Amino acid sequence: MYLDCAATTPLEPRVVEEVTRYLVSDFGNAGSRTHGYGQTAKSRVQAAREEVATVVDAGPDEVIFTSGATESNNLALLGLVDHGKATSRRHVITTAIEHKAVLEPVDELRRRGFTVTLLQADTSGRVDPDDLRRALRPDTLLVSIMHANNETGVLQPLADITAAMDHHDAFLHVDAAQAFGKELEPLRQSRIDLISVSGHKIYAPKGVGALIARRRGFVRPPLRPLQYGGGQERGLRAGTLAVALIAGLGTAAALAVADQRDRRRTCERLRSRLMAALAPFDPEFNGDQDHVLPSTLNVSIPNGHGGYLDSEAVMLALKPVVAISNGSACTSHSYAPSHVLEAMGLSTDRVQGALRFSWSHLTPEPDWDALSGAFSGLLS
Known part of the structure; x- marks a missing residue:
């Protein structure tokens, strides 16, 4: 009996079909604009953006494809470093129960001169939103709080957390690797600026994910890329798009909503x-x-x-x-x-x-x- 789906999930049969199609027959590069193979690939990537965005009620142009939630977390946290320094906002808040894919980038922020506040959870596994409210400072740049814990499955009170930040302009990042496509409404709150997604937690392949970077008003989060070369994904994630994996993620996202x-x-x-x-x-x-x-x-x-x-x-x-x-x-x-x-x-x-x-x-x-x-x- 396989009862370790929090580690990775099996592939949905319909996802397997979609991935196979874009590996074997429609194998074009989404960056190739001179022929039909490239146009087919580009169209499928755009459709996948819409499918992923629909899960959290975001815009398709707010979806940045990555290799998974770890890369998305790194881009969300470390991608704000320059903005934090430029605005003299070098305070970050996260929790002691985050995945290492958040805690280790936060450690890197600390090494780069940022101050970090770790919120504690009680025996319920939940963070008290009042603790967050008290921890917020004028120089707070970012709050990063997961949605569902990867070890306990406990859900954080996102509605109360966003309410605690109503009158503060710090960016709110949610690591939604475990909950994306499973708990829909909490992630549809527009106050959440950044959402990390992992394909292999929702019956898509390993090696693909997304960072959803919502506009606030008409302004995108001021992220800077972690790697350079090619300018893909609005210049935030260079490299040839993994069309087959992205197609699989898109199909998995659409099925998550429908089913x-x-x-x-x-x-x-x-x-x-x-x-x-x-x-x-x-x-x-x-x-x-x-x-x-x-x-x-x-x-x-x-x-x-x-x-x-x-x-x-x-x-x-x-x-x-x-x-x-x-x-x-x-x-x-x-x-x-x-x-x-x-x-x-x-x-x-x-x-x-x-x-x-x-x-x-x-x-x-x-x-x-x-x-x-x-x-x-x-x-x-």
Whole structure:
């Protein structure tokens, strides 16, 4: 059973068809203006811009295609450095529970002379908008807060966060890698200036994503490119466009909007059955289960002796039965206790026992008896 969709998702069959078409037959370069192959590619890229923009109610010319959310995060954060220096606004606010793809660029901002405020989350896994309101300063350039956490699935209160920034002109960036195409309305708030998107979290290929850079009034965010050469993507992301991958992202985005309700119902049903399968083991759920993606569950299982089953031991024992994780795939090559769960104030034992289950509308019905049996074996 594959239950690690927060790490990466399977490809939608219709996405596979679209990608294959633009790899094999309509393989033109979108920058080639002298023949039909190039025009076909250019038209498909433009259609994909519209499909991606529709998800968050943005304009197609506000979509910048990238290699994924990590590049988008870097462009959103580091791309504002020159503007911050020119305007003497060198204060940045983010949270202690962000993905490393935000926290490490923020560390780079600190090295370049910016001051950083890290907002803390409580045991619910959510940030208090009042903390943000108090942290804002006249020289605050940027606020970066994720939508859905990649480890817990907990959703941040974006409506309250945007309200806290109503009377401040700092740019608001949202890392929406986990929630884009799954939670539609919160990301449609026009106060969100920058949104990072990852293709392989919404059933599109790896290696493609987008940064949505909304105009405020008629003014675009004053981003500067991180690489040069060619002038593609309004000069913000040089390089030949990966037409096939972009076509796949566009198709995935369109399907996410069209099929959202059915997908959500399927994920909620699987969630209910997973919780029922774990119920005999007195699970302790990490994060506020009233504000969470329906497709993610982070849980620690008591060992009956005052502690918790060790996650590494559990994953080894469950390997023949289920594919799960104990945190972000981006940092699992050098495993350390989850900075997200530690920032939530959970005990060391509970953090070391944390398991992440994540699934999708494409997930076949798992063998719940086999899963329960594996846990029973660990506790016997």
